[in-house]
């Protein structure tokens with residue numbers, strides 16, 4: 001099947017960046033992955049879809065628009081319901097094909113297989129979902145699918161062991177900080193959206209830890225103590241990473257990096273925040289929206305890192321970013337949560 005398939009570089013593309021392109025290439029398609037996000041992508045996406053959706057979904061639509069002008073034959077917009085057993089993906093991701101059908105632009109036809117792994121579906125079920133779109137036969141589809149899965153597994157294995165750290169920076173460097181960036185993969189890896197935060201942290205002598213660097217087994221184990229297992233895959237991943245990180249040795253701080261309009265982050269972020277407070281881990285909350293300015297973000301991050309280093313040097317324990325000390329004063333004075341101190345510019 002010689003056709004050109006467009007894959008938007010947004011949302012779960014960052015989770016399956018090997019699986020889907022390799023699969024399409026193996027069955028003989030030409031693959032066009034949209035360029036990295038830029039201002040025009042965000043503006044176009046915001047104009048194409050309803051205002052109420054989160055920023056990453058707007059960006060997704062910006063990529064769809066961009067690909068539509070690239071003469072692709074099909075756009076790949078899968079209906080993803082679940083990517084692992086007994087956990088769902090965010091409802092906004094599930095509804096992408098429907099949102100796209102009602103968007104303000106005419107798109108090329110979609111390839112929209114259902115991806116639902118809630119009961120631990122077998123490969124055959126995915127092949128059955130994909131086969132109506134292709135004429136190359138189930139055998140070839142299966143072979144391509146298995147090879148693409150292998151490629152993705154190799155990549156996952158590689159990134160689960162790699163923290164982001166500046167080359168040459170030693171473990172015993174007195175300036176080294178461990179910084180967890182608690183964020184969805186499509187926020188952490190979209191350099192325009194997060195204003196290149198990971199590189200900035202690397203350059204500032206931080207070892208950057210992302211949820212994806214922690215294996216699924218460790219994340220599962222980390223959330224086991226909760227009364228109820230998080231319902232959503234990304235909720236579990238973020239909370240598991242927060243719990244795991246608090247046991248990581250070394251001087252550390254966490255950045256809760258969220259985007260405007262994210263439903264899951266609104267409460268998972270709050271649970272992580274309460275956990276960091278309890279565990280005594282300084283944290284910074286950054287909420288990105290269409291108007292977030294580079295200078296504002298840099299100032300906050302620099303101040304946060306300075307504070308972490310300053311505390312390290314002076315063993316200083318008043319005015320922490322997580323407000324514990326101020327809470328203690330308030331409690332001792334009989335004032336019920338009189339105020340809190342938090343570095344967030346949103347709360």
Ligand code: SF4
Nearest residue numbers: 054090092262263264
């Ligand atoms: S998890 Fe949050 S950011 Fe991601 S698609 Fe859902 S609402 Fe948007």
